[in-house]
Structures are given as C-alpha cells and as structure tokens.
Amino acid sequence: MERPPCCDKLNVKRGIWPAEEDAKILAYISKHGAGNWTAVPKKAGLRRCGKSCRLRWTNYLRPDLKHDSFTPQEEEMIIRLHAAIGSRWAIIAQQLPGRTDNDVKNYWNTKLRKKLSDMGIDPVTHKPFSQILVDYGNIGGLYKCGNRIGSLNRDMIKNAFMSKSQHLYQPSPPPPGFSNINSHLMMSTTMVSSQAESIIPGGLLNNNNNNNNTSDNMIMNSLSHYSMNSSVDLLAQLQAIKLVTEASNCANNMSAQFYNEGSLLSSSSLSLPSSSSSSSSTCSTAGQEKSPLNFSWQDFLLDEDALLSTDPQEQNNIVEQSQNVILLPSQINNENNNTTQTNNTVQRMDYGAVPSYEFPATSSGASSFVEAMIDRENEMFPEFPDLLEDPCFYN
DNA sequence: AAGCTAGACAACCGCGTTCCG
DNA sequence: TCGGAACGCGGTTGTCTAGCT
Numbered sequence: 451m452e453r454p455p456c457c458d459k460l461n462v463k464r465g466i467w468p469a470e471e472d473a474k475i476l477a478y479i480s481k482h483g484a485g486n487w488t489a490v491p492k493k494a495g496l497r498r499c500g501k502s503c504r505l506r507w508t509n510y511l512r513p514d515l516k517h518d519s520f521t522p523q524e525e526e527m528i529i530r531l532h533a534a535i536g537s538r539w540a541i542i543a544q545q546l547p548g549r550t551d552n553d554v555k556n557y558w559n560t561k562l563r564k565k566l567s568d569m570g571i572d573p574v575t576h577k578p579f580s581q582i583l584v585d586y587g588n589i590g591g592l593y594k595c596g597n598r599i600g601s602l603n604r605d606m607i608k609n610a611f612m613s614k615s616q617h618l619y620q621p622s623p624p625p626p627g628f629s630n631i632n633s634h635l636m637m638s639t640t641m642v643s644s645q646a647e648s649i650i651p652g653g654l655l656n657n658n659n660n661n662n663n664t665s666d667n668m669i670m671n672s673l674s675h676y677s678m679n680s681s682v683d684l685l686a687q688l689q690a691i692k693l694v695t696e697a698s699n700c701a702n703n704m705s706a707q708f709y710n711e712g713s714l715l716s717s718s719s720l721s722l723p724s725s726s727s728s729s730s731s732t733c734s735t736a737g738q739e740k741s742p743l744n745f746s747w748q749d750f751l752l753d754e755d756a757l758l759s760t761d762p763q764e765q766n767n768i769v770e771q772s773q774n775v776i777l778l779p780s781q782i783n784n785e786n787n788n789t790t791q792t793n794n795t796v797q798r799m800d801y802g803a804v805p806s807y808e809f810p811a812t813s814s815g816a817s818s819f820v821e822a823m824i825d826r827e828n829e830m831f832p833e834f835p836d837l838l839e840d841p842c843f844y845n
Numbered sequence: 846a847a848g849c850t851a852g853a854c855a856a857c858c859g860c861g862t863t864c865c866g
Numbered sequence: 867t868c869g870g871a872a873c874g875c876g877g878t879t880g881t882c883t884a885g886c887t
Contacts, residue, residue: 486872488873500872502857504874510856539876540874551874856880860876865872
C-alpha cells in the first residue's frame with residue numbers, strides 16, 4: 451500500500467539550506483531541544499519537511515560534529531568495520547565521534563571504495579579481485595587480449611592480475627618485497643569475509659537470533675569494548691560474536707553435509723531459522739556473495755568442531771582465542787617498531803589452520819595503512835614490468 | 846573563456862522499525 | 867493487540883566546484 455507523503459510536498463521548500471534557515475533551526479533547538487521533528491518546521495517558522503529539518507540538524511548543524519577531513523585512523527576504522535559488518539553506516543559512525551552515517555557513507559563511496567579497488571580488493575566483498583576471478587573459475591581466459599569477464603572492467607582485471615600474482619605466491623614464502631601490508635589487508639579482510647560466509651551462509655549479519663540479544667546489540671557491545679581497549683582486535687571479536695551467537699542457530703539448521711564436505715553452501719541450499727526473513731535488506735556485506743564453486747576460502751575457517759559447540763565455556767574460549775590471532779595493519783607497524791627482529795618482518799595470521807605469513811613493512815612513511823598499501827603497490831610495479839606493459843590492460 | 850568531467854558532499858526518498866495511544 | 871505516527875537508516879540523486887581540454 452502506498453504511503454502518504456510525510457508532508458505536503460507542494461508547499462514545502464527543498465534543496466540547499468540558507469544560513470537564515472539554519473539559524474532558525476538552531477534557535478529552535480537551543481530553546482526546545484531536538485525531537486518531535488514534525489512540529490519543528492511550524493514552530494521554527496520554516497517551510498520545510500520535518501524530516502528534512504531532522505536531517506539538516508543531525509548531519510550538519512549538530513554542535514558536536516566534526517567538519518574536517520577524515521584522519522587515517524578513522525579511515526582505517528571504517529574499512530575494518532565495513533569488512534566486518536558491511537554498509538551499516540549508523541553503527542560505523544557511532545564508533546567515530548563527530549561523524550554521521552552520511553559522512554561515513556559519502557566518504558566510503560567517494561574515497562575508500564576507490565582506494566580498495568585500486569589496491570585490487572573488491573570493496574563489497576573485501577576479497578582480492580583475483581580470488582573473485584578464481585571463484586568464477588575462468589581466470590585463464592584473461593590472458594586473451596580484449597577478453598572481458600562479465601562486468602569486470604579493465605581496472606579490476608588489472609588489479610586482479612596484480613593480486614593474482616600475490617595469490618600465486620601464497621601461502622609459500624613470498625619473494626622479497628612482495629608479500630606486504632597489501633597482502634596482509636587482503637588476508638585479514640578476506641579471512642573475515644570467508645569465515646563469516648562459511649559460518650553464516652546468507653549474510654554476515656542476519657538478524658536471525660531468537661533471544662533478546664540482537665546482533666546489533668552484540669556488535670555495539672563489542673565496539674564499546676573495543677573503544678575502551680584498542681589492543682583487542684575488533685574484527686576478531688565480531689567474528690567471535692558471530693560464532694557464539696549464530697553457530698547454535700545454524701547448527702540446528704545446517705545439514706551435516708555442510709561440515710562433512712567442507713564446502714560452501716549456496717544460500718539457496720541452506721535453511722536458516724525462520725526469523726532470518728527479517729534480516730536487514732541493506733546488509734551488503736562480505737558474506738553475501740556466494741561462490742558457485744567449492745572454494746579454498748574454507749581453508750581459513752576456524753576449527754569446525756569448535757563452531758558446533760554449544761558449550762558456553764567452549765564458546766568463551768573461541769572468543770578469547772580469536773581476540774589474539776589477527777594482527778591489524780596498524781599493529782603490524784607497532785610491532786615492527788617495537789620488536790627486536792632484524793629482518794623487518796613479523797609472524798602473523800596464526801589463525802587455526804592458516805599458515806603464518808611474513809609481512810615486511812613498507813619502506814614508505816605512509817601515515818595510514820591504506821596509504822601504506824598504495825605505496826607498497828607502487829613499489830611493486832617495477833618488479834613486474836611484463837604485467838604492466840601488457841597491452842591488454844590498456845585497451 | 847567556455848564547455849566538459851569527475852569528485853565531494855548535501856539533501857532527498859522509500860522503507861523498515863519503534864513508539865505510543 | 868493493533869494501527870498510525872514518528873523516527874532511523876541506507877541507497878540514490880542533485881548541486882556545487884575544481885581541474886582539465
């Protein structure tokens with residue numbers, strides 16, 4: 451059934467807010483406080499929709515908002531949270547004081563998404579493009595000039611080659627200067643994605659809980675804890691929360707085939723709890739994209755027996771263990787700075803069956819890990835002139 | 846100088862959820 | 867318990883501006 455408009459659109463002003471209207475809103479809210487937005491236009495003497503007034507206040511006029519550019523730390527936080535929970539901008543914004551969901555969303559859409567793409571990482575799934583191509587099972591066709599795979603564009607193919615080259619070197623020790631912070635991001639983000647995908651088919655954050663603890667509440671609790679204790683890995687917590695809160699649900703519904711065969715199930719072949727129908731339609735997270743193939747991302751699964759456990763103590767153990775196994779890029783840098791290691795590498799990714807990798811620090815002085823990745827990618831270019839000179843990339 | 850394009854960001858829209866009588 | 871109003875959220879569109887041709 452069609453809804454009536456929230457206000458009379460014919461008599462309502464739209465578009466840019468002039469300073470006088472801002473002043474009216476500010477004057478009204480300073481006197482009466484924010485709220486009851488449908489009444490605000492009339493009481494404040496504005497010909498605006500109440501919804502529009504609320505948006506203007508929450509996204510622009512609120513005194514606690516930052517209006518300067520995003521810091522590298524904020525950038526890093528957004529990427530990590532997006533990898534973990536997808537485009538739930540309101541939740542992400544709550545972790546960034548002074549930022550609104552609109553700010554974060556715009557920043558993601560205009561800057562970060564492109565940055566990740568340029569690094570060879572699909573910003574939707576947080577998987578390397580190369581892995582997506584492998585998922586399609588047709589990467590060999592790429593070597594033909596002018597070939598196109600589905601909707602993949604030239605940049606994606608180029609990036610896929612770059613990251614494919616990296617992928618081919620893993621998990622065996624990479625050549626000097628090749629396994630890098632870029633690789634680390636790919637690994638960490640894709641591990642998050644793949645684990646969530648494998649554990650919770652059909653989406654990373656289905657609200658298919660049957661108790662009073664909603665996923666969002668769990669996320670927020672985790673984020674609050676993270677804010678207080680930055681040494682605890684947020685993504686690991688999120689994963690652990692997912693394991694604990696949803697493994698039991700899934701365990702009741704998943705067929706034994708899922709575990710026995712160790713293959714990723716398509717969402718259509720799996721029945722989630724009935725309440726899953728209420729899951730957010732806007733959660734376009736890493737876990738949603740389904741590979742049509744049995745794919746080696748399962749190599750990065752946590753121990754499956756542990757997932758099936760319904761013992762609260764065991765689940766707590768999972769949480770505790772997962773908090774200590776992923777090293778964030780920023781932590782890599784810290785560790786590099788603080789360690790006595792002489793080869794400028796750190797051992798990480800001790801994640802269940804996942805082998806350890808070495809990640810030499812970038813030689814640049816990049817201030818954010820994204821910049822560091824781009825710097826490293828630039829450093830890599832001369833090492834693979836053949837790929838870069840391939841006319842396929844520039845058709 | 847004019848036109849075009851891409852980037853940045855403000856604002857809008859539709860829909861799901863929550864609140865409240 | 868139900869229904870309508872209000873609110874919140876994510877996706878999309880519109881507008882402005884800087885840079886390029």
